[in-house]
Amino acid sequence: MTDRWKSILLVVASILCGRIGWSGEVLFLPLATFFPLLWSKASSRTIAALVAAGYFLAASRGLPQGVANFYAADLWPGLLLWVMASASSVIVHAVLWTKPRGENASERKGTDAARALRYLIVIVLIALPPFGITGWAHPLTAAGVLFPGWGWWGLVATAILLVLMTGRRWQIAVAVLGGLHVWSATNWTPPKLTPGWMAVDLKQGGTLGRDSSLAYQRDLIDTVRKAAEAGKAARVAVLPESALGFWTPTVARFWQEGLRGSNLTVIAGAAVIDPRGYDNVLVAISADAANALYRERMPVPGSMWQPWLRWTGQGGGARADFFSNAVVEIDGIRIAPLICYEQLILWPVLQSMLHAPEVIVAVGNGWWTENTSIVAIQKATATAWARLFDLPIVMAFNT
Template sequence: MDGIALVGRQELLTHRLVYAGTLLTLTGLTAYLAWHGEVILLGAALFLPSFWGIAHSRLLAWLIALTYYLVAARDIPAGAAVFFGQGTQNGWLLLIGASLLLSLPYALLWRRNPAIWRFAVILVLVSVPPIGIVGWTNPLTAAGVLLPGWGWFGLGATFVAVCLASRFPLLAILWFMVSMVTPLSVKAPPPHWAAVNTSYLMASGSTSGLTAAQRQQSLVDQLMRRNERVLILPETIVGQWSDASLFLWDELARRAEGRGQTILFGAELPTQKGYKNAAVRLTSAGGDPVYQQLMPVPVSMWRPWSDQSALPAWFAPQSVEIDGRRSAFLICYEQLLFWPPLVAMSTDPDVLIGMSNDWWARGGDIPAIQVSALKAWASLFDKSLIYAVNR
């Protein structure tokens, strides 16, 4: 009898291991599909609550969430190695640390046959600060492909749908199929608006110098030949905005003002406590900051312990009228989070403007993932979208 019991326990253990391995493999696959840069596949993220809900133990539920976040943000180590000019250790620390933090609520709130409200609490915890500071690749981003054009109601309905899938896992298949066949709704940029994409090697937070001056002069020369009514440049493309910058951009500013042309660029605005990562409108009087990034990248830009840190604007709604259209911004890292897009949309803009500086992410999926997230948010709220990238 003892032998039969032992065989039974071994079979049960084997079954559990196969079951766990299958769920973890499927989680990794869906995370990769959802966050690969194809906006139409964002709906694959809707399987996360289903896999979590059918986990047979707290350990497996935690590993499912951990696998999702590790795979979704897989390019961070390679990108960090380029950004910091060192090995991949900083990137691995950031990836693993953030993924452990994000997966913690999934472990703490899991129960066998969990109540729907538990996953609702998880979503809230990973969506807003403090955990939401690293709350990238949120499955609720799929609202833009599941219910395009539905706005706030669509976001609320997607929240309910995701939570229901944690209790009724087969619903995730239905939600994914709906997202795959629903036409995406992303409006084109307004007429005579253009994004100026660039390709410079540079680092956020770097000090101005000869290289920055040469880059700015090159940009000025390029923009002098552009006739569009509104021109959007990438994040931090100017570097630090200073008196020297005013000298380089003065002629272009006067020319643009005389032609009724608006030029927007990303720049770092030094302060006594650090700097603001901002979108700036060029004027003949200098630079007019129209947006300050809500959440700079932790560690590489936002360093609260340093006086060289990028300063977050947190939950400050900011929009500006450009060419007669109310415009909101999402700068780089914000495009991967959940709450900055909501703050942007709370101003009810006509146009969503994305600015990114992805020179460090060349060869990876991060730039494409950012664009897919921008498209999803623009689709959900039925907004015109324009984005400029430095790669």
């Protein structure tokens, strides 16, 4: 086979890895672990960049349509953002690629060791800021499918297999990954549920949180109370991101009054605004108290998080709280909150896991993802992390 055809096949295979692995089906996530093998087989740095581009662009293929939906525009702004968002991961893979192994045994051994070390660096770089800010489609996410319940050891084992994929012993890694995938698929069980916790999904589309009237809040309170009554023993209800709109003292008091006479605690998304910008938050409300529980660590770059506005003195945009409030507590239970975009990248969930949470709470407002698989991918990744660390998860989304 000529180098040209080999390169074409590598790029096509990387596109399939990204497309199928990140289809929104949790059990397909292990297909992403074959990407390091394809990257390592590239014959040049240019081909390595094309292989990486094929994988990351295919994995995030819903972004152009999502941006078009969000801004009610044509596809061109979305296409531009799609390419820019994948650029950081592609650049890391291109820069750290190294030439294929040499002719003699000593050269092959040295090249394999160098490539393994370089890919380990790649894994870390695209998992953590600044590259990790857009480091979605990380192959390590498959750890929850391959090693459910193993926690940090499962993450380490997956990293080792990914590194082995880039060396001479890649056939062994493929065989092990294949066996683990088959075993997991035949023995798969969904994450546990937390007794007394419930999710309230909404289908309000782009109107969610944009109605500032108290009538809207009253209807939402009625929806929550009816869902809680149907859930019988429910004592904590989780609503999607942005469900409450702007968080004000008036809204807080209105919800407290609306929950009077019940033992229910509501966790819901809202926005806290000030002259310099806003925080995308989760609030906790009961009849006795109402307060901001969690401030989003990583809002969506570009559409929400716009740091250049602050740098130029303009203000505005969502604030990124980065490494703060990784775990919050409610009713004596430590929860790991993940809002929307935080479910697609590694460092927020891994930071939360360092603090030994008892429940994962994942919320999103996915109205703008119509005709894409973005919400399904968010749910699949959140589910994988819950299975890896053997934690119950509550997911609430608006579509």
